[in-house]
Amino acid sequence: MPARSTVSTMRRQWFQAAAVLACGLLALPVLAQGDAAWPNRPVRVIVPFPASGATDLVARVIAQRVSQELGQQLVIDNRPGAGGTIGAAEAAKAVADGYTLLFTTSSTHAISPHLMPKLAYKADKDFSPIVHTADAASVLLITPSLPVKSVQELIAHAKAHPGKLNYATSGNGTIVHLNTAAFAAQAGIQLTHVPYKGTGQSITDLAAGQVHLLFDAIPTGMPHVASGRLRALAVTGDKRSTLAPNLPTVAESGLPGYSSVTWFGVYGPAGMKPELVGKINQAFNQALQNPEVIASLAKQGVEPAKAQTPAQFAAMVQADSARWAKVIKDNRITLE
Numbered sequence: 001m002p003a004r005s006t007v008s009t010m011r012r013q014w015f016q017a018a019a020v021l022a023c024g025l026l027a028l029p030v031l032a033q034g035d036a037a038w039p040n041r042p043v044r045v046i047v048p049f050p051a052s053g054a055t056d057l058v059a060r061v062i063a064q065r066v067s068q069e070l071g072q073q074l075v076i077d078n079r080p081g082a083g084g085t086i087g088a089a090e091a092a093k094a095v096a097d098g099y100t101l102l103f104t105t106s107s108t109h110a111i112s113p114h115l116m117p118k119l120a121y122k123a124d125k126d127f128s129p130i131v132h133t134a135d136a137a138s139v140l141l142i143t144p145s146l147p148v149k150s151v152q153e154l155i156a157h158a159k160a161h162p163g164k165l166n167y168a169t170s171g172n173g174t175i176v177h178l179n180t181a182a183f184a185a186q187a188g189i190q191l192t193h194v195p196y197k198g199t200g201q202s203i204t205d206l207a208a209g210q211v212h213l214l215f216d217a218i219p220t221g222m223p224h225v226a227s228g229r230l231r232a233l234a235v236t237g238d239k240r241s242t243l244a245p246n247l248p249t250v251a252e253s254g255l256p257g258y259s260s261v262t263w264f265g266v267y268g269p270a271g272m273k274p275e276l277v278g279k280i281n282q283a284f285n286q287a288l289q290n291p292e293v294i295a296s297l298a299k300q301g302v303e304p305a306k307a308q309t310p311a312q313f314a315a316m317v318q319a320d321s322a323r324w325a326k327v328i329k330d331n332r333i334t335l336e
Contacts, residue, residue, distance in 0.1 A: 100269065107175065
């Protein structure tokens, strides 16, 4: 027979193993309940752009409705800098429990990765794609002194005067820059780039004829068209904008196949559970169907995205990223 001390030791080991197993089994339903209870406290939503900017305003409109849907506050936390990449990097490092989300645009996930090789995150690996929320098209503006009234006439004029037309942008590597580079490449025309620090001064110079064309946000550009300072030729989306219903798209007015929008979307850190991602996706898609949200976004020239799964959102971003990678490479675009 084994010694008494040996029996005691074996009993202790058996009880310890049983206790560990019991704790493990008890932990399983607790984890499941934790996911099911999300959110049971406020959710932080990082917006990697300045307060009162376009992305911030869109995020707040949508977040307010999602808060109502969930019965828990979504708190906007602006973390601007480096084209949105500082806030995006912070979101990538957060705990993947659904209590830190990133509300961002094509800038951080489809454009910056091709302009900033030393990013502090990998757009395709360090995030959990959750939901595509909205899209914003731009408007093609020209100086009234330019003797053209359509996209076709603009292209013909540019071909007749290669390199003589200047286009303004809000800086190297911005969506405005990429929109124009893609437009020129598809149209087969040569334009001269004049980068500005934002669009304020560029609007003034465009009105004065110092530069000839600019792709601008519809809400900021159209008031200058209404006042007669500028002329609008087309919008860049797949369909006409509710803010400028009389303007054709670039595609239907002389450049078939051209389309460009800035998309807005929500990510979480990599490693989020599919069930949790699905729950957040559903909450945002529901909020985007609300008439008040749709009306508020329309005033900003933004249209809610059609309901998509996280996988569809990821595929859309991948295609958009590949497109801008080609534009950046073909036109040798850098941030300098």
